[in-house]
Amino acid sequence: MNKNELYNLLSGKKSLSKEEINSSMKDNSNFDTSNLDNFEREAIEGWKSSGANQVDTSRVSDKLGFNASRLNLILATLISVILITVLIWPNLNKEIEKAKNEIKPTYIEKTDLFISEKFDTLFEQPKTIAIEINSLKSTQGTKPVVNKTVEETTPVYQIDELPIKPLGNKKEPIKLDTRKKVKEIYFHTFKLVDYRTIRSKPTISTKQLDLTGTAANLENQNNNENEIEWTTVEIPYIDYINKTMYYMDKGSLKNALSRFEIILEKYPDDINALFYSGFALYNLEEYKNAQKSFELALQNPLSNFDEETMWYLALCYEKGGDTNKSQILFQSIAKSNSYYSAEASKKL
Numbered sequence: 001m002n003k004n005e006l007y008n009l010l011s012g013k014k015s016l017s018k019e020e021i022n023s024s025m026k027d028n029s030n031f032d033t034s035n036l037d038n039f040e041r042e043a044i045e046g047w048k049s050s051g052a053n054q055v056d057t058s059r060v061s062d063k064l065g066f067n068a069s070r071l072n073l074i075l076a077t078l079i080s081v082i083l084i085t086v087l088i089w090p091n092l093n094k095e096i097e098k099a100k101n102e103i104k105p106t107y108i109e110k111t112d113l114f115i116s117e118k119f120d121t122l123f124e125q126p127k128t129i130a131i132e133i134n135s136l137k138s139t140q141g142t143k144p145v146v147n148k149t150v151e152e153t154t155p156v157y158q159i160d161e162l163p164i165k166p167l168g169n170k171k172e173p174i175k176l177d178t179r180k181k182v183k184e185i186y187f188h189t190f191k192l193v194d195y196r197t198i199r200s201k202p203t204i205s206t207k208q209l210d211l212t213g214t215a216a217n218l219e220n221q222n223n224n225e226n227e228i229e230w231t232t233v234e235i236p237y238i239d240y241i242n243k244t245m246y247y248m249d250k251g252s253l254k255n256a257l258s259r260f261e262i263i264l265e266k267y268p269d270d271i272n273a274l275f276y277s278g279f280a281l282y283n284l285e286e287y288k289n290a291q292k293s294f295e296l297a298l299q300n301p302l303s304n305f306d307e308e309t310m311w312y313l314a315l316c317y318e319k320g321g322d323t324n325k326s327q328i329l330f331q332s333i334a335k336s337n338s339y340y341s342a343e344a345s346k347k348l
Contacts, residue, residue: 107209109209111255115255119257182194187245202236204234204262209229245276248280257277260276274300275297278290278291278293278313294309310332330345
């Protein structure tokens with residue numbers, strides 16, 4: 001009997017009887033102990049001379065089985081490595097390449113770097129602007145969002161006299177009771193009219209620059225806008241107005257005004273651009289220009305901003321020294337259920 005035969009005999013058994021071992025030895029008369037180590041040889045000889053009926057073979061079995069278990073573990077590890085290499089690694093490389101291809105270039109718009117000349121010299125007062133912005137947001141936050149369906153509604157309040165001249169060649173000014181509210185959305189907690197419900201895929205034409213590898217070029221050109229190669233692109237209106245309101249939220253009113261100007265070039269009746277242009281100009285103490293924007297907003301077919309517009313227009317008249325017009329508006333606001341009615345009463 002050699003080592004392998006002994007291992008097979010012991011496999012799966014914790015003990016063997018003398019009869020089992022004697023039977024095995026008879027079948028294997030040439031019992032060879034030369035391949036056994038000292039512990040194994042002494043164990044067999046000791047058992048023979050002890051006269052015991054059974055022997056605990058667990059230590060021998062463990063000893064003989066150690067190399068096989070270790071070999072199985074090594075083989076399992078190698079197989080796992082091969083499977084990972086063959087099956088997973090190619091797919092992982094594909095995912096990495098896919099991610100690289102999906103990385104979009106970073107663009108910057110012209111209005112991010114350059115402000116329109118008409119607004120560039122205006123002075124921003126961050127603390128005052130922040131107070132007015134927070135005040136406006138708190139006012140707009142008290143109003144419910146209008147349903148998506150466009151419906152004519154009764155105005156929130158009636159105006160005794162509208163001190164505004166009609167636009168262009170129109171024979172009569174627009175009456176407030178013929179105007180309507182439409183669906184509203186909020187960006188950076190500012191209220192906006194959602195023009196996706198009343199325009200067909202509105203877009204804005206803007207100039208962009210791919211920032212990939214352009215930092216050195218911009219530096220060499222000393223940020224001269226005429227020397228930079230801009231690309232004119234059409235982007236969704238909703239994305240453009242979202243970024244514009246980001247500038248408003250940060251108090252960067254001159255950047256916002258430059259962007260509202262671009263909106264109004266394509267959509268002269270855009271109520272979002274009209275009202276917030278007026279609001280930005282008011283906070284830059286450009287009361288006459290703000291007044292023009294607010295007057296246009298009140299003649300707009302959409303009435304979503306009437307409360308805010310009436311209040312800030314009255315303030316523009318007041319700060320511009322036109323007491324008669326400001327008092328007319330303050331009286332109308334005070335008699336209404338407007339958010340500003342209490343403040344308007346204090347002005348009388």
